Structure formats: structure tokens, C-alpha cells
Amino acid sequence: MEAQLRVLIDDRIEKLILPSGLPDTVDDLKDVIKVSFGIPDECYLLYLDSDFGDFFTLHRCDQIKNKDTIKVVKATPVVLDLFPVEEPLASSVSGPSVDWESTDMVGLGTSAFNTPAAESSAASLSSEASTVILPPRSPTERFQRWPNPFPIPTFAYETEICLQRAAEEFQRTGARLKPSKVKADIVEKLSKSIYAYVAYPSGAQISDVAEALCTKYPFLKEPGSFSGFYGWQQRLRWKMSNYRTKLRAYGVPEVMCNSLRRKSPANQKSAKNVKKPKRAEVNYLPPYPAGETEESLEQERIQLLTEIQKRDNNKVIKEIMCNTFAHRRNEIVNQMPSIEEFHARWPALFEASQIEEEFHRITTVHLEAKFMAKLDEYTPRLMTIFQAKGGAMGLRLQAILLKAPTNPDVNLMRDLIIQCLMVYLGESPNDLLKEFDDADEERMSEDLAAQKMKIYSIMSSSAEGPSDVGVVIEGVKVLTTLGTFARACCMLLGLTYALNLAYPKELRYTFEIFQTLLLELDCSKQSPKLHTLRSKLLD
Missing domain, CATH: 3.10.20.90 (Phosphatidylinositol 3-kinase Catalytic Subunit; Chain A, domain 1)
Structure with missing residues (x-):
């Protein structure tokens, strides 16, 4: 309710x-x-x-x-005051000593995953008398999406000295720095910073990093390049490829899954069937937590089957689902089971609350809250756009909007706005929504069993609204009692991320709207239709 x-x-x-x-x-x-x-x-x-x-x-x-x-x-914030001591810390505290100058502040569990935010924390620790205590984070998951603008990290000491002198010379004479001395360190550090956000950066993301570098250090621009940083783009692209090869040797699962040894004979080509984030996933294939193995997490999965039978056990279920996230992603991405098989193995995932949690673990975005908030935010402007549309499409839009009573509730308006969006984008609501009469259960079961991806709505003769709204994928009822069509759309989008499913071709614009406009994920990749609609919304 x-x-x-x-x-x-x-x-x-x-x-x-x-x-x-x-x-x-x-x-x-x-x-x-x-x-x-x-x-x-x-x-x-x-x-x-x-x-x-x-x-x-x-x-x-x-x-x-x-x-x-x-x-x-x-x-x-809790502030810790640090004061200098007479003798070294190692002499007064038992345990192994730590070389803070050579130790990276890491965000993903190893020195390969250090982030600019962590480096700035390390710098403040050594240079200031106070520091803010941050909550602990899991060492195997990312917690940030791709930043804009990209933060340039601090380079090695000798590189920073060279850049500082080059900046002074650039201000005096306008001379550019020949990066031969510092190029290796700059590219190495930037590749690690990029990996802290994504293992397979797109061309646009590589361009963002190169542009941010040359904006911060304008004397690194290349006079012969049309953009001034094309050479840096190529260096970063090659370095990221070499860096992934290095990580593959250490067994990092996010790059190991694309090793030629792990591909089938028909796909043993480096550029074929590459498994990588394609819809702004932050944690696409995370490594297993420290101390955990495939066998230990499989035992937790079996325990989860028992826990879901108990009443008021949401806290325990949530904790186990969080612990087994890496195991679940490994199964989905690498083994690609059928929906029926995966539903039997992980029934706890197919609850609305757990889909929201899984979506947040994958993207760091709160699914339903943001989806509905953005839909409500754009509704007044969308209504104006729909009412101004003429021709045959305008008549179809008006027919949908006329279903609303004089004072419709917010849930009904959300349903109608999504249907109008689909029509406006040239797609049919019937390709996504299937309505049934509650009196014809046999026909409904046969029809749903043949559906690949569909939202169903069972209309009751004794009630005003639908008696049940749910989701069917590959003929399997994966969600029921969702209440409204808008919420079902939201949960279906969450399932495409949680199960690593492709969008239906006949509904690609609708799902693109859900992803990029309502959830603001990967907004740089927009089709012309969506770009035009977005321009009208922001006009």
C-alpha cells in the first residue's frame, strides 16, 4: 500500500x-x-x-x-586528532611494521585498485593533524560510478616535481613538456585509476580521462593532434589492455572470464563474446570475498533455501544474499543458466525487495525510489509533449490519456505515462503488457508459458483495478502481486540487470528510456529518438 x-x-x-x-x-x-x-x-x-x-x-x-x-x-563527523610521538609507532606497538610510503590506499582490496579518493585520504593523513573516520567498505566491490569530470590522481614524487617545473615554464614561455620522462608513470597511474571504476572503459571514457589530464596540465597537450590529447587516448587504450593482461595473471575474475582458455572453441577470439559491463554496471563480476571460496559460498546458498522458509527472517536473508553476491554473479555471467534453473537455485532473489538490493549492489543506484521520483518529475512536461502531438500518433496518445478519470491517483498516472512513452517512441504497449480475465486461468497459463519477457495483468470483474500484476521471463512467473504496471516495469528492468539479460529488440527504446532517462545510467549512449525527447524535456 x-x-x-x-x-x-x-x-x-x-x-x-x-x-x-x-x-x-x-x-x-x-x-x-x-x-x-x-x-x-x-x-x-x-x-x-x-x-x-x-x-x-x-x-x-x-x-x-x-x-x-x-x-x-x-x-x-567523528574527528580523530593525531599528535606526534617521541618514538616510532613500531617500537611501541607489537606486530608487523608498515611502510606507509610504499603502501597504497586501496578501494578494491589490492594495490591495483587504488582510487584518487583513497590517495587524497592518505595524503591528508600524513599532512594534517585531523582526519575524518570513514565507515569500512567491502574490499571486493566498487562503490562509485564513473565520475564526471574524471579526477586526476597524484603521480609519483619525481613526476609531480617534473610537472610542477613544467607548469612554471609554461606560464613564463608557453613551452610544452615533452612527456618522454614522465609518460610511463602518468599512463600507469591513470590506468589503475580507471580500473577503480571500470575494467573495460569505452572510447568516450578514455577520452574523458585524456581530456581531464590535459585540462589540468595544459602543457601536456599535443600540438599535432586535432583534439590535443589524441595521443594520450591511444596510450591509455593500450595500457588498459596490458593492465588487464597483468590482472588476468593474478586471477581477477572480471578479466579472467574473457581469457581464451575459458572460451568455447567456437568463440576463441579475443574480440568475440566479450563479457563486460554494457549498461553502466559498477560491480559486473566482483571477486569472491576474502576467505571465501566457491564451495563455502555454495554452502551459504544451500542454507539460504532453508532460511527463506522461516517467517520474519528478512535480516538473515539480506545478509546471506549480500555475502553470496559474487558467487551469484559468477554463476549468471559465466554459466548463463536458464531462468527456470536459476529461479530454483536462488528463489530469494525473486522478491521485489531483493531485486532492489541486487540492483543497488550492481549499479549503486536505488532502483524503485529513483525510477518513480524521476517519472513523477517528468510527468507534467511529458503530458504537455503528448497533448501537443498531432496526427495518428496523437490520436493514439489521446486514447490512452482519456482512460484517466478527473482526479487520477499517482499510480494510474504513472501507468498511463509509461504507455504513452512507448507509443511516442514508436513501440507498442502490447509487446510489454498482456492483460487477462481472471475467469480464463487455463488460457492465461498456456499463453504466459510461451512468453519470453512480459508483464501480465489479471483484471478482476469484482474490483476496479487488476487483481494481480506480475512478470514472466522465459515462461516462468518470476514476480507476482506487484500492484501496478509502473512498478512491474521498474522490477523488470531490475531483473535484466540482476540476471544479465538483454533488452528485447522490439522494446529497446522503452528500456533505454527506463535506464538512461529515469535511472540516469550511461547517459552518454543515447539513440537519436531519446536524444530528441530529452531535449524537449529540458527545453
């Missing part, structure tokens, strides 16, 4: 709509609020108590109800 909350954030008041009702935990509610209203800092929640008329700390979601008021309070 849909819930609404009044949210107080600093000096503004916002309305939060939760299509699936109140979340199960306070942490989930906090995540939805941070994504919906763009709050980057850590915070905690207070709720307005009706008995005392004052705000109290929110510990459980059952302390609030529909249309209650909550307040967002930004948490004060």
Missing part, C-alpha cells in the same frame, strides 16, 4: 511518496530519502510524536505511519 511522508530537511519541507509502503528498516528509509532529495552526507531520522508533540529518534519503521512527519538531521 502506498505511503506518504512529510520530510523536513534543513529549511525546506518535502513530500515523499513510497509506492510500496513504508520500508522494513530505518536504514532502507534513510537510503530512499537520501536518493530522492540528493542528500550526500550521513544523517539520522527523527519522527514527530503525536503524544508529546516533539521529535524523537526513529529506531523502527513501525513507529511511524502514513502521512507522518519525519526530520532529517545531518550527522556530525
Whole structure:
């Protein structure tokens, strides 16, 4: 059941709509609020108590109800003051010594995965008397999407000295630096920084890095290049290829899956059937957690089959699903099981809440909250665009919009807007949605068993809305009781990521809208149709 909350954030008041009702935990509610209203800092929640008329700390979601008021309070960071000591740390603390000058601050568990953010943290640790304590992160997963602009890391000491002197000379005389002395270190460091975000960068991403480098250090531009950084693009492209070969020797699964030894005889070509992120996945094929093996995580999967039979066991299920994420991705990407087989092995994944969690692990984006928030944000402008459309398409759009009553609820409007979007893009809602009468169950079962990817809606004669809305993939009912067509579209998109499925060709523009416009994933790759629509929305 849909819930609404009044949210107080600093000096503004916002309305939060939760299509699936109140979340199960306070942490989930906090995540939805941070994504919906763009709050980057850590915070905690207070709720307005009706008995005392004052705000109290929110510990459980059952302390609030529909249309209650909550307040967002930004948490004060914990600061650790560091003071110099008379004797070295190693002489006063037992254990192995650490060479901080040669140790990288890493974001993915090994020195190969160091990030610019981690390096700046290391620099502040050695140069300042105070540092902010950050929460621990899993060493096997990425936590950031591709940044824009790309942050240029700090290079080796001798390289930084050379760049500093070249900058001074460039300001005085305009002379450019011949990068022969520092080229190797620059390209090596940049390749590691790129891998912290993506293993197989696209040409546009490589161009972003080269452009950011020459913007920060203009004396590195190449006078004979049409862009000024074409040579750096080629160096980075070759270095990334060599770096992946190096990581392959260390057994990194994200690049090991494309080794020629692991391909079938028919696909033993380096450029054929490459398994890599294609829709802005951040964690496409992560390595197993430290201390875990395929056998140990398989035992956790078997334990999960028992846990899902218990009542009120969401916390344990969520924890096991998080621990077995790498094992599940390895199975999906490398083994490519059928939906029926995978559904039998991982039934816990085929719940709306777990699809949201899995989508967040893969992309770092909160699925339903952002999907619905962006859809609601664009609805007024889309209505104007649809109503201004003429011709045969305009008549089809008007026929859909006339289904709305005088004061339609938000769920109905979302359903109609998505159907109008599909028509506007030249695709048919019937290719995605199949409606059935609840009296004809036998025909419905036979029809759904033949569907490759479809949303079904069972219309009841005794109720105004549908009695059931669900998703079918490869003839298997993977989701039921989703409530609305819009939510089913959202969950179907999440399943395409969780199961590594390709978009249906007849619906590629619709799924592109879901991905790039509503979830803002990989917005650099847009078809002409979507680019035109986006321009009208932002006009």
C-alpha cells in the first residue's frame, strides 16, 4: 500500500511518496530519502510524536505511519586528532611494521585498485593533524560510478616535481613538456585509476580521462593532434589492455572470464563474446570475498533455501544474499543458466525487495525510489509533449490519456505515462503488457508459458483495478502481486540487470528510456529518438 511522508530537511519541507509502503528498516528509509532529495552526507531520522508533540529518534519503521512527519538531521563527523610521538609507532606497538610510503590506499582490496579518493585520504593523513573516520567498505566491490569530470590522481614524487617545473615554464614561455620522462608513470597511474571504476572503459571514457589530464596540465597537450590529447587516448587504450593482461595473471575474475582458455572453441577470439559491463554496471563480476571460496559460498546458498522458509527472517536473508553476491554473479555471467534453473537455485532473489538490493549492489543506484521520483518529475512536461502531438500518433496518445478519470491517483498516472512513452517512441504497449480475465486461468497459463519477457495483468470483474500484476521471463512467473504496471516495469528492468539479460529488440527504446532517462545510467549512449525527447524535456 502506498505511503506518504512529510520530510523536513534543513529549511525546506518535502513530500515523499513510497509506492510500496513504508520500508522494513530505518536504514532502507534513510537510503530512499537520501536518493530522492540528493542528500550526500550521513544523517539520522527523527519522527514527530503525536503524544508529546516533539521529535524523537526513529529506531523502527513501525513507529511511524502514513502521512507522518519525519526530520532529517545531518550527522556530525567523528574527528580523530593525531599528535606526534617521541618514538616510532613500531617500537611501541607489537606486530608487523608498515611502510606507509610504499603502501597504497586501496578501494578494491589490492594495490591495483587504488582510487584518487583513497590517495587524497592518505595524503591528508600524513599532512594534517585531523582526519575524518570513514565507515569500512567491502574490499571486493566498487562503490562509485564513473565520475564526471574524471579526477586526476597524484603521480609519483619525481613526476609531480617534473610537472610542477613544467607548469612554471609554461606560464613564463608557453613551452610544452615533452612527456618522454614522465609518460610511463602518468599512463600507469591513470590506468589503475580507471580500473577503480571500470575494467573495460569505452572510447568516450578514455577520452574523458585524456581530456581531464590535459585540462589540468595544459602543457601536456599535443600540438599535432586535432583534439590535443589524441595521443594520450591511444596510450591509455593500450595500457588498459596490458593492465588487464597483468590482472588476468593474478586471477581477477572480471578479466579472467574473457581469457581464451575459458572460451568455447567456437568463440576463441579475443574480440568475440566479450563479457563486460554494457549498461553502466559498477560491480559486473566482483571477486569472491576474502576467505571465501566457491564451495563455502555454495554452502551459504544451500542454507539460504532453508532460511527463506522461516517467517520474519528478512535480516538473515539480506545478509546471506549480500555475502553470496559474487558467487551469484559468477554463476549468471559465466554459466548463463536458464531462468527456470536459476529461479530454483536462488528463489530469494525473486522478491521485489531483493531485486532492489541486487540492483543497488550492481549499479549503486536505488532502483524503485529513483525510477518513480524521476517519472513523477517528468510527468507534467511529458503530458504537455503528448497533448501537443498531432496526427495518428496523437490520436493514439489521446486514447490512452482519456482512460484517466478527473482526479487520477499517482499510480494510474504513472501507468498511463509509461504507455504513452512507448507509443511516442514508436513501440507498442502490447509487446510489454498482456492483460487477462481472471475467469480464463487455463488460457492465461498456456499463453504466459510461451512468453519470453512480459508483464501480465489479471483484471478482476469484482474490483476496479487488476487483481494481480506480475512478470514472466522465459515462461516462468518470476514476480507476482506487484500492484501496478509502473512498478512491474521498474522490477523488470531490475531483473535484466540482476540476471544479465538483454533488452528485447522490439522494446529497446522503452528500456533505454527506463535506464538512461529515469535511472540516469550511461547517459552518454543515447539513440537519436531519446536524444530528441530529452531535449524537449529540458527545453
